[in-house]
Each structure stands twice: as structure tokens, then as C-alpha cells.
Amino acid sequence: MGLVPCPLPCHSYSTESESNTNHHLHSESSTSSSLFSQPSLPSVPSLSQHVLQAAPTTHLSCIATIKSDSSYICSLVLSGTFLYGGSSDGDIRSWSYRDISSNTWRTIATTTSTVKSLVIVGDKLFSAHQDHKTRAWKIETTNPNDKKLKCTATLPILKDRFSGIFFPNSYVQIRRHKKSTWVHHVDAISAVAVSRDESLLYSASWDRTFKIWRTSDYKCLESVTNAHDDAINAIVVSNDGFVYTGSADKKIKVWNKFTGEKHHTLVGSLEKHKSAVNALAFSADGSVLYSGACDRSILVWERENGDGGMVVVGALRGHTKAILCLAVVGDLVCSGSADSSVRIWRRGVDDRKSYSCLGVLEGHRRPVKCLTAAVDNNSDDPSDCADSFIVYSSSLDGDTKVWQIQVPFVNSI
Secondary structure, three states: OEEEEOOOEEEEHHHHHHHHHHHHHOOOOOOOOHHHHOOOOOOOOOOOOOOOOOOOOOEEEEEEEOOOOOOOOEEEEEEEEEEEEEOOOOOOEEEHHHHHOOOEHHHHHHHOOOOOEEEEEOEEEEEEEEEEEEEEEEEEOOOOOHHHOEEOOOEEHHHHHHHOOOOOOHHEEEEOOOOEEEEEEEEEEOOOEEEEOEEEEEEEEEEEEEHHHHHEOEEEEEOOOOOOOOEEEEEOOOHHHOOOEEEEEEEEEEOOOOOOOOOOOEEEEEEEOOOOOEEEEEEEOOEEEHHHHHHHHEEEEEEEEOOOOOEEEEEEEOOOOEEEEEEOOOOEEEEEEOOOOOEEEEEEOOOOEEEEEEEOOOOOOOOOEEEEEEEEEOOOOOOEEEEEEEEEEOOOOOOEEEEEEEOOOHOOO
């Protein structure tokens, strides 16, 4: 594993360039050209057609590539200047942005099962795995990149596993002739999320359930069984406590535990996608939900009322294959796709329902599996007329790329 310079092409877009790109896709002569010529969701309008007025060029550059020799990174999470990656071979790795010119991935924990998702709560790192388990790790606050992580718990913890083992009502049907205690996931855990106050951890699984855990003592508080008709691929939690789950059954479901109730109940179902939902992300202010699916579209949902309900207002289009991951930072929405590219979208400042595609980040050779992004607090741009962001993308090609995105202020036009 090593760090290499990355002088890769990035395409910036204005109104004209986005139109020209769409025209190129439509006129492309190949066996799949008819697929490109059809909108992925014809009933949903394209928000990216209503772009901002011509603005100074956005600068996009790949500033580093972190190489992996024999595996790829399945999940990414940031904590300060440290980037943590969960790999397909079960390792958890770290890398420091401060040492961008010299550092490589450092393996700080080793397991035997693919790491599907990562989330950080204070000084704890939670990792969700293919082996149906979630593990909790203690992060050292001093020089975390130099020390191995200590596993403090494997969920479900021993107390949860044995507390109901002798009680018939602790078991749930998982297959035709098989039962398991309700605290266990029985298939890969695909995603984890935390509540706003970080007191609760939510885990979603291909077993069609999601579970709620207390982060302080790792106790399993609740399991929502048969939440979907197929595998759950994504889970996010709104600022006011509504839980959104995206599934291979094409649906996004909305859940909430109301005051005085003991369990989460279904309060809504968002059904606009025509294929498996792979990714969910909230806008920075929590008012907009973005969903990515195999239908090549990113749908934009806005709150309809105070009960967690959402209405679709449009779609962001441009990817030619499935959307696999999403990340939001500031007014930017980043999307990674099976077409091996990352697109950067900007939400309008004056018209919050408008979006422009600022650019396409190219250089990965295989599908982009995961993304994360942050404000670039180390930008050395002396002009002070642009917002700077860092986007991290990991692909099935084994590379994790570090991109710098500099977006001119709207008022600097």
C-alpha cells in the first residue's frame, strides 16, 4: 500500500457543458445507447436542468491516491484529520490528511469479516460486518494513527445473547425452518447510523431488519423485523429522530418511535425508485433527503409535513450506471456510481430547488463503492473567494482517491 500523486482529469460543468455532455451520451453508438436515451425515471423532473447562472470555474483536482494491494475499501468515515477505512479483507485502516505527502494506510485493527459500514461516536468506532456482527473499538485520542484499536465489545453482547435464550418469545422466525433470538442479525449488516445525540446506534441488515442499540453499554433495545420485503442497504436518521431505510425492494420507509411508545412504527413509504435503493443521505440542514438507486437517478425529497413524510421534488441525472454511494458537505452532494465516476452537485443558494453539476471526477477503474467529504480547513487559497472541500472516494479497483474541490462564492461572480 502506498500514496501516489494523482494528476487525473476532472471535468467542470457550466450550463452549456452539461447540455453538451448529455447530447454526447444520447448520440453514443453502442448496444446500450437506447438505455442512455431514456430518462431513468421519466415521471420525475430533472432538477439539474435548472442550473445556476454562469459562475467562475470550479477547481477540481485529485491530490493523492492511497493504494491497497489485495483488497478494497468498503466504507469510509472521518474523524478530524483522520480517515478510517473498512476493507473487504476485514481490516480497519487509518490515514492522516496532515501527512498527505508521506503517509500510507495503516492497519489499526484486524478481523476475519468484510467491514460493510463505519460510524464514529465520541472515542468509539463502530464497524458493521459481513459476519452479522457489529464491533465497537476504542479510539486513542492521542496519536490515533500510531496505535492499534482495542475491541471493547461485539454486538450483540453476551448479556443480550443469553438473557432471553430460554424464553420462547425471545425467538423470531428467520427462515422457514429456522429461528433466532431477536437481538441477532442473521445476514450481513449493510449500514449503521447514529442518532443526533449519539445515544443510539442503528444497524440495518440484509436480513430485512434494523435494530437499535444503546451506545453507552451496547444493549440491544429494539428490533424491527420484516421492515422490508428484501435486503436493507441503507439507513439514516433525521435530526428529529425519524429513521429512513432504503431497500432492494425499491422502497424507502420512514419509521418513528412516538412519545410514550415502546417500539418504532412505520409512518410512511417513499416509492418512486424503480430499482434497488443503495444509498441515502441528508442535506446539511436536514431538510432534504437524497436517495441513490440502481435506476441511475438521485432523487431529491423534501419534507411535506412534520410527521417525517417526504415528497419527491426532482432527480439529479448524469450517471450511466447504478448509484452506489452518496455524501453531503455544505451545499455539495457527491455521488459515486458503478460507472466508475464521482459527480459533484451544488444546491442553489437563492433557489434551493435548483442544482448544478459542478464536475465529474474520473480516474477510478471500477465502481465507486463509498464516499465521505469534509470542509477543507487546510486550504492555502489566498484569494478567500472560494469554499474548499475534500472528497474521499474508494473503488473496487483498490484505490482511495483524495480530491480537492474549490467552489467560488456565488457573490464573487
